[in-house]
Structures are given as structure tokens and as C-alpha cells.
Amino acid sequence: MKLYTFFQSGSAYRARIALALKAIDYEPVYVVIKRGEGDLHEPEYLKLNPSAVVPTLIDGDHVLNQTIPIMEYLEEKHPSPALLPKDAAGRARVRAMAQIMVSDTHPLGTARVIDYLDETLGLEKEIQDAWMDFWNRRGFRALEKMLSDGTTPGQHCHGNEPTMADICLAAQFFVTHKFNVDLSDCPQVNRVYENCMKLPAFSDTHPSKQPDNPANK
Numbered sequence: 346m347k348l349y350t351f352f353q354s355g356s357a358y359r360a361r362i363a364l365a366l367k368a369i370d371y372e373p374v375y376v377v378i379k380r381g382e383g384d385l386h387e388p389e390y391l392k393l394n395p396s397a398v399v400p401t402l403i404d405g406d407h408v409l410n411q412t413i414p415i416m417e418y419l420e421e422k423h424p425s426p427a428l429l430p431k432d433a434a435g436r437a438r439v440r441a442m443a444q445i446m447v448s449d450t451h452p453l454g455t456a457r458v459i460d461y462l463d464e465t466l467g468l469e470k471e472i473q474d475a476w477m478d479f480w481n482r483r484g485f486r487a488l489e490k491m492l493s494d495g496t497t498p499g500q501h502c503h504g505n506e507p508t509m510a511d512i513c514l515a516a517q518f519f520v521t522h523k524f525n526v527d528l529s530d531c532p533q534v535n536r537v538y539e540n541c542m543k544l545p546a547f548s549d550t551h552p553s554k555q556p557d558n559p560a561n562k
């Protein structure tokens with residue numbers, strides 16, 4: 346397998362964690378997200394990922410986009426260890442938590458959205474920061490409520506094993522931290538994040554450890 350990845354991308358981090366949890370070997374292809382330029386808008390990359398985003402996973406002849414379907418694909422092809430619970434209601438709960446992060450929260454803070462706020466709407470940095478703060482806190486507060494509902498206690502979002510929900514929580518936590526958003530009023534989120542980071546699949550794949558991070562070059 347090949348993974349098109351960028352160290353600072355929360356989405357690529359999700360894919361890296363999922364591959365690491367399932368102990369799947371892959372070849373990383375490092376691309377760069379940079380305003381107004383970069384590999385993602387090159388015609389060759391657009392053929393692989395028409396949205397011009399990372400990650401893209403290549404498995405033989407299959408080109409996979411979007412981290413939720415990528416995680417579902419890995420889950421179906423490599424069922425163990427499972428990233429989803431065995432029961433339908435549990436799977437729905439885990440997917441809901443993952444979607445709060447991936448669909449409701451992450452897109453509002455992507456480079457393309459921030460570029461639009463900045464360049465097209467001309468919003469000041471202070472307003473952009475308020476935007477990031479508002480949407481991230483809203484997403485994490487919803488997650489905090491779900492984690493506090495007492496349905497499936499444990500070290501992770503749904504019991505004691507990491508699931509897709511933990512992957513999405515940890516990756517978005519990284520993004521939120523990068524933008525200095527205060528999540529101190531979300532104790533369950535912080536607790537689960539700390540538990541995730543005790544696992545090598547989460548800590549070894551962290552943006553700070555990536556070979557394409559300039560700090561590691």
C-alpha cells in the first residue's frame with residue numbers, strides 16, 4: 346500500500362493511526378499543503394484525489410479517498426484488531442463520534458477554508474482564530490457529552506479498546522491544539538486523548554514524529 350501523507354494534516358494522521366493499529370505496512374508518499382501551490386493541485390495528484398486533499402491510500406489498483414471510507418475499507422479487509430464494536434448499536438455510536446469530528450468539525454478548519462476566510466473574505470487573524478475556536482469547541486463539547494453518557498465506560502471512546510472514534514478524536518485534538526483552542530472544559534476528551542497517546546499506534550504516527558516534519562530533517 347501507498348499513503349499520500351503530510352505531517353501536519355489531521356486527516357492523514359487518522360489514516361496513519363488506522364494503518365498502525367492494524368499493523369499494515371505501507372510506503373509513505375510525502376506531499377505538501379501550501380497556500381496557492383503544492384503537490385495537491387498537480388494534475389497527476391488530482392487524478393488520484395479530485396478534492397485535492399490528503400490522504401489518498403493506494404492498495405494495488407484501488408485508489409481510496411476520504412478517511413472514513415479508508416478506515417472502513419481497512420476494517421473490512423483486515424478485521425483484526427477491530428476498529429468497530431461487534432454490536433450494531435455500538436458501531437452506530439462509534440461512527441457518530443467519528444462523524445462529529447470528521448464531518449462536523451474538521452472541515453471548518455481546513456487550509457482551504459481558512460484561506461477563503463483570509464484571502465476572499467479578508468477576515469482578520471483575530472476573527473479567523475475566533476472561528477477556529479468556536480467550531481472546534483462546539484464539536485468537542487458534543488463529543489464530551491457522548492463520552493459522559495455512561496453507556497460504555499472505559500479507557501477509550503467506547504470501552505477499553507481504541508476504535509475509529511478514538512482515531513478521529515486524537516487527530517482532531519492535534520489540530521485543535523495547533524490552533525491553541527482551549528479544551529480544558531472537556532475532561533473526558535482529555536482523558537481519552539491521554540490514553541490514546543500511550544499507544545504506539547497513536548504516538549509513533551503523530552505529526553511531530555513524521556520524517557517530512559521540518560523539525561526532523
Ligand SMILES: N[C@@H](CCC(=O)N[C@@H](CS)C(=O)NCC(=O)O)C(=O)O
Binds near residue numbers: 447452457
Ligand atoms: N474529509 C476528508 C478531509 C481531507 C482534508 O481536508 N485534508 C486536509 C488536510 S487535514 C487537506 O488536504 N487540506 C488541503 C486544503 O484544505 O487545501 C478526509 O477525511 O479525508
